[in-house]
Amino acid sequence: MSALSPSLPGGTWTLGDLTVGRFGYGAMQLAGPGVMGPPADHDGAVAVLREAVDLGVTHIDTSDAYGPRVTNRLIREALSPYPESLHVVTKVGARRDEQGGWPVARRPEELRRQVEENLESLGVEVLDLVYLRVGDATGPVDGPVAEAFGALADLREEGLVRHLGVSNATAAQVAEAQAVAPVVSVQNMYNLAHRGDDALVDRLAGEGVAYVPFFPLGGFSPLQSSALSAVAARLDAAPLSVALAWLLHRSPNILLIPGTSSVAHLRENAAGAGLKLSGEDLAELDTIGRK
């Protein structure tokens, strides 16, 4: 398996003391429909994970809530013993119910149990980075986070976790968490068409904190817009490649974790994110999320 590869687009970023490539991979799509149960193609899912690492991916995003326990176990099966350069990051703060819902689970004892479950399912002694998932399936929801984030900070002090992040959170909740313990990364919904976090992206860049957009390709309904199609046609590129390249251009603290269950799409995304965008391209794309 490859060490940190300079060939993937975007170069590197440092999460606390962990160096990762800015082109990473999000594992959520490897679970079954509705992020519940096993994938239809188990061997295909394993192949996607191995291909990601072979391409030089060093940042894989997961959660024990995916499946639940499906993607973590796939990651372990495909990649353990893990290469030293690979950092698998996970999230706690929600569990799954039988209907596929994501009920909140942020009491200190629930967070401890989820951290322990992630350690077990990934087969590691320390988790490199754990996000506290705030909000709910509809997005960020106002409310205090200090107690829950403090509980994770205690687990970090115990040595179960190296670094902490916050996900699906408002800017105020990010600041509240930062007052409790260092936050190395924020993971929120953001893409070419959803720019609600523009100010937060810039603030975090100034503080040296990573911003990891989830749904970088639009999630369950892939990004479509006439401006995106026009730029993609001009560059003879796929629209989703342009969307990834735009994110890498947007700010140096943005790390990509596009999801896919397909080796072909993974390769296409890894190549496409490296597209060079001109000032004219960027100006045209900039109109999409600001309309």
Ligand SMILES: NC(=O)c1ccc[n+]([C@@H]2O[C@H](COP(=O)([O-])OP(=O)(O)OC[C@H]3O[C@@H](n4cnc5c(N)ncnc54)[C@H](OP(=O)(O)O)[C@@H]3O)[C@@H](O)[C@H]2O)c1
């Ligand atoms: N913190 C949170 O609350 C939260 C919420 C959601 C997601 N996440 C994380 O963010 C990661 C990324 O989000 P996501 O996977 O939901 O959405 P995404 O990356 O925006 O989009 C994934 C979708 O795009 C398709 N796709 C990918 N590459 C493609 C290509 N080259 N051509 C055509 N279609 C392509 C995939 O289908 P195929 O499988 O067919 O390629 C899949 O349906 C997740 O994997 C997860 O780790 C976090």
